[in-house]
Every structure is written in C-alpha cells, then in structure tokens.
Amino acid sequence: MWTLQHAITTIFGAAIFPIAVGIIWGKLADEYKTLGGLLAGFFVVGTVWLLNHGIGLIFEPQMSGNFPGPWSDQALTCFWGLFVADLFAGKRLNWEAILTGILGGILGGILLFATI
Amino acid sequence: MNWNRIFLGAFTGAFAGYGVFTIWPSALARWNWLGGWLAAGIIITTGWWVNHYLNAIPNKNDGAWIDMALPIWLSSFLGGNVMLSVDKGLVRAAYGMFHGAxxxxxxxxxxxxxxxxxxxxxxxxxxxxxxx
CATH class of the missing domain: 1.20.5 (Single alpha-helices involved in coiled-coils or other helix-helix interfaces)
Incomplete structure (x- = not known):
C-alpha cells in the first residue's frame, strides 16, 4: 500500500536519476570518450540503481503477489527528465527519435514476451 | 523521416531493453545487490555505445533528447522481466502489458x-x- 513516505522516496528517486545522468555523463564522455561511457554505466546507472531499485526508493507495490507487474523501471525517469530539461531549454520535438524510441520499446517488449 | 535509421535505432533500442531486463534480474539473482550494480556496467555501457555514443537513435542538436531509457522502460512495461535463476533455469520474474498485467x-x-x-x-x- 502507498503511504506518504513512499511518495516522498519515489519522487526523490525519480528526480535524482536524470540529474545525475545529465550532470555527469557528458563530462565523462568528453574526458574519457568510449571509456567514459563504461565508467558512467557503473557509477551513474549502477549506483543510482542500487538506491532506486536495489534498496527501493522507487516504490513498486505491484510487484508483490503471484502475477507481478507491470514493472515501471527508473529508466522512465531518465528519459522524461532529460526530455523535459531540453523542452524547458526550448528545443523542438524530434519525431524521428521519438518514433525510434517507441518502436524499440515495442520490439523489446515483444522479445521479452516471446522468450518464456 | 529516414526509415532505415528509425529501424536501426529501434533494433539497438530493443537490444538495450531486452538486455537490461534479462541480464539485470539474472545478475541480481546470482550475486545479489552487487550483481545489480555490475549489470548496469555490463548492459547500459554497451547500450550507450551503440545508441548514443555512435548515435543509432537519431538525436539532433536542436531536438529534445530521446534517451535509450525510453525503449528500455517500455520493454519491461510491455514484456515483463526474464531471469536466469540459479536453480530453476530461465524463469519469468515479472509480467508486462502483453501478458494482461x-x-x-x-x-x-x-x-x-x-x-x-x-x-x-x-x-x-x-x-x-x-x-x-
């Protein structure tokens, strides 16, 4: 069951992920190129994941019971945060990229559905 | 609309989404929280190399950024999570919208x-x- 405490931790977890990615990733990629992405994979996504899902800042009560799902990953916060940050900055909608992302998600979902 | 580019990006986006929700639950089941941390470096890094460092997802300078996180989130939301468990082999860890969740x-x-x-x-x- 949702409580105010869960709402607070979920909102914080959702806010920190796009901030961390937006601040650190570009710097690492500038300084270390390809290896910067490797560092960012571990120390940005991995470490934030430990808090958001490993510990559970983002509350997912739908995962209990014998028919758990659907899982709403912290990835949503990364996508949405970086997207709106650019919208605040006045950038335009790139429909080609949006369509690519949605088609990729549908295809990934079909593959996960088809595996077992 | 460059459809070849869109389909290429959809394939690499699906690769990231499928990779995350198979490798991540499996590493978590095998090595606990450290497995979850390692999973990020294993799959997110490769996903970022193809999707963003080499720009398979067609982001442009004047366009609002579409991160590979969008296909990743949608993959699990639609198709659920699949886990290679230590004792039972390949099992389903979560159900998605395609299963009627x-x-x-x-x-x-x-x-x-x-x-x-x-x-x-x-x-x-x-x-x-x-x-x-």
Whole structure:
C-alpha cells in the first residue's frame, strides 16, 4: 500500500536519476570518450540503481503477489527528465527519435514476451 | 523521416531493453545487490555505445533528447522481466502489458516517477543555464 513516505522516496528517486545522468555523463564522455561511457554505466546507472531499485526508493507495490507487474523501471525517469530539461531549454520535438524510441520499446517488449 | 535509421535505432533500442531486463534480474539473482550494480556496467555501457555514443537513435542538436531509457522502460512495461535463476533455469520474474498485467497497479509509480523526473529535469535545465 502507498503511504506518504513512499511518495516522498519515489519522487526523490525519480528526480535524482536524470540529474545525475545529465550532470555527469557528458563530462565523462568528453574526458574519457568510449571509456567514459563504461565508467558512467557503473557509477551513474549502477549506483543510482542500487538506491532506486536495489534498496527501493522507487516504490513498486505491484510487484508483490503471484502475477507481478507491470514493472515501471527508473529508466522512465531518465528519459522524461532529460526530455523535459531540453523542452524547458526550448528545443523542438524530434519525431524521428521519438518514433525510434517507441518502436524499440515495442520490439523489446515483444522479445521479452516471446522468450518464456 | 529516414526509415532505415528509425529501424536501426529501434533494433539497438530493443537490444538495450531486452538486455537490461534479462541480464539485470539474472545478475541480481546470482550475486545479489552487487550483481545489480555490475549489470548496469555490463548492459547500459554497451547500450550507450551503440545508441548514443555512435548515435543509432537519431538525436539532433536542436531536438529534445530521446534517451535509450525510453525503449528500455517500455520493454519491461510491455514484456515483463526474464531471469536466469540459479536453480530453476530461465524463469519469468515479472509480467508486462502483453501478458494482461493490470496497469492500475503501476500507475501510482508511473505518475510519481513523472513528477519527480519533471522536477529533476527542471533543476537540470537551471543548472545547465548557469553553466554556460
């Protein structure tokens, strides 16, 4: 069951992920190129994941019971945060990229559905 | 619309989404929380190399950024999670919309994630403005 405490931790977890990615990733990629992405994979996504899902800042009560799902990953916060940050900055909608992302998600979902 | 580019990006996006929700639950089941941390470096890094460092997802300088996180989130939301367990082999760890999972259960999480991410995105925008 949702409580105010869960709402607070979920909102914080959702806010920190796009901030961390937006601040650190570009710097690492500038300084270390390809290896910067490797560092960012571990120390940005991995470490934030430990808090958001490993510990559970983002509350997912739908995962209990014998028919758990659907899982709403912290990835949503990364996508949405970086997207709106650019919208605040006045950038335009790139429909080609949006369509690519949605088609990729549908295809990934079909593959996960088809595996077992 | 460059459809070849869109399909290429859809394939690499699906690769990231499928990779995350098979490798991540499996590493978590095998090595506990450290497995979860390692999974990020194993699959997110490769996903970022193809999707963003080499730009398979057609982001442009004047367009609002579409991160590979969008196909990743959608993959699990639609198709659930698959786990290579230590004792039972390949098992299903979560169900998605394609299995008829109840969206209502996830809706509070999704809404609050969007609220938090909007706050984070706004603060990031402010940070970047003062940075230039």
């Amino acid at each position: 109840n969206i209502g259960g996830a809706l509070p999480t999704i809404m609050l994630e969007l609220v938090g991410a909007t706050i984070g995105g706004y603060l990031l925008y402010k940070y970047r403005r003062s940075d230039v």
